[in-house]
Amino acid sequence: MSTTSLPTARARQKTRVSYHRLRAWLVACAVRPEAGLWLVIQLAILHAVLWTFILINLKAAQDVHMDVAEAYGWGQKFLLGYGKPPPLSGWVAGLWFKVFPAADWATYALAMATVSVGMVICWFVSLRVVDARRAFLVVVMIALYPIFNFKGFKYNPDLLQLVTLPLLVLAYLNAFEKRSWRSGILLGLAGALALMTKYWVLTMIGAIGLAALIHPDRLRFLSSPAPWVAIATMVAAMIPHIVWLADAHFVPLTYAGDTYSLQDKSQVHQLVAGYALHNLGLLALPVALAALAMALVPPWVKLLLRAPSRIVTRAWARGANAGVNVSQALNVWIIQVIVAFGPPLGALVFSIYMKTDWGISLFFLVPLALVAIPALRVQGAALFNIAAIWLVLSAATLAASPLIAAREMAANAGNTATYGARSELARKLTQEWHMRFASRWAVVAGTMETIQPMVFYSPDHPSPFTPNEAWASGLTSLDDVKRYGFIGVFDATDERLPKFEKWVSEVAPNAERMVMSTRRFTHGKAGPAMSWNVYIVPPGKQ
Secondary structure, three states, X not given: OOOOHHHHHHHHXXXXXXXXXXXXXXXXXXXXXXXXXXXXXXXXXXXXXXXXXXXXXXXXXXXXXXXXXXXXXXXXXOOOOOOOOOOHHHHHHHHHHHHOOOOHHHHHHHHHHHHHHHHHHHHHHHHOXXXXXXXXXXXXXXXXXXHHOHHHOOOXXXXXXXXXXXXXXXXXXXXXXXXXXXXXXXXXXXXXXXXXXOHHHHHHXXXXXXXXXXXXXXXXXXXXXXXXXXXXXHHHHHHHHHHHHHHOOOHHHHHHHHHHEOOOHHHXXXXXXXXXXXXXXXXXXXXXXXXXXXXXXXXXXXXXXXXXXXXXXXXXXXXXXXXXXXXXXXXXXXXXXXXXXXXXXXXXXXXXXXXXXXXXXXXXXXXXXXXXXXXXXXXXXXXXXXXXXXXXXXXXXXXXXXXXXXXXXXXXXXXXXXXXXXXXXXHHHHHHHHXXXXXXXXXXXXXXXXXXXXXXXXXXXOEEEOOOOOOOOOOOOHHHHHHXXXXXXXEOOOOOHHHHHHHHHHHOOOOEEEEEEEOOEEOOEEOOOEEEEEEEEOOOOO
């Protein structure tokens, strides 16, 4: 060997030693009870920070999504309901924006904080089913699942379910194991918390109920106080909201029926097919990357997927040797199968409009369901590999995010839904109101799609009022509209404009009418121009 090659060989040897030390440290932290939680929390914090910056770059030329602006508006008042959904997402947004400003970056930080809390809870769920090594693999798979990163950019009730539903499953697994009245109370409270997020979680509650009935140990669970105490606790905790629902004439249910019922059977089939393909495509990424991480472990790992009956029989016999609590894994498998197939089948039977976003909350158990297969051998090196894949992909996305955003903007330059200057309009209207009346702009009227950005972006944060809609948010009233005056904002191309014009003529016949146009400039590039019909009504003049 030549002397010139010695430094190179030594450098390689040092690199190998450093790699092995780092891998050994990561695996040791992942499997030690006292270090595992802190490792997962660190991963979640790093994930939230990285992806907040990524989203800031990716969305630099866009206003926040309508759902986010709507949640901000709900959070201005802590009500028991907001017309459409239960109130928890509004409460969380209200608390968040008491600390952080109404700025785009704060909404992306809220979304990433939400999914990162969900990641930590999923780790606790995993520990009920698998050993610490497999649980860490589950968490990193979840971090790679697009719902927990770039698809999770908009905070709304769907995204918040990534916190409340894992918490519900955790409470169920705890109650199934302990079968005590205390665990039943926790399960009931978790169920109520989930229901206060979105009524859609009835799918998960139903799946948990069916899992309890199907499981071989069902008699031990059902004969304990846990399930019955859980039901009583959930009902008791929901009473205030149920009373609100009755007082509101069950408006959220009317909204759901009016919005999501379809008559065209062929359209239902297309939507269900799109829903299935969309969610399968998203799940393919973390599953494929986890398989790659395990395949990189020498010698190559073969994934032996035996028949389900053989898996359960052999793993149950060997128990701890497989690193899987098969009794709890069976709960997870049953729940995931039911929520994967039940909603699409229900949509086909009852002709329901199936939004792809509804799958956000229903597939977080897939990584755990796969990792809990006892025949799957998870080596320590795979944990380092999957963490490295996550870090490299996140860092690469952060570096490429400005370029990605610029290319998307160039390709969709005329898309007003994405790049429209609603934030600019909010600021201009606020200036107009202050110049005319020297007071706070208190109420904005129009359709939800148009006025929610006004609520978020205006420095005055006016309360939204949606005339001609039965499911108003309840944040303001017609009396407030007449007392404080309002600015009406409406898209001139919206087919509902004549109905809104009629309402304005009845409520404020002397309203000043004008057309306003705005255009947003980002990094010197112009977005599409937008025009709105604007109606200005002074305070106390109606």
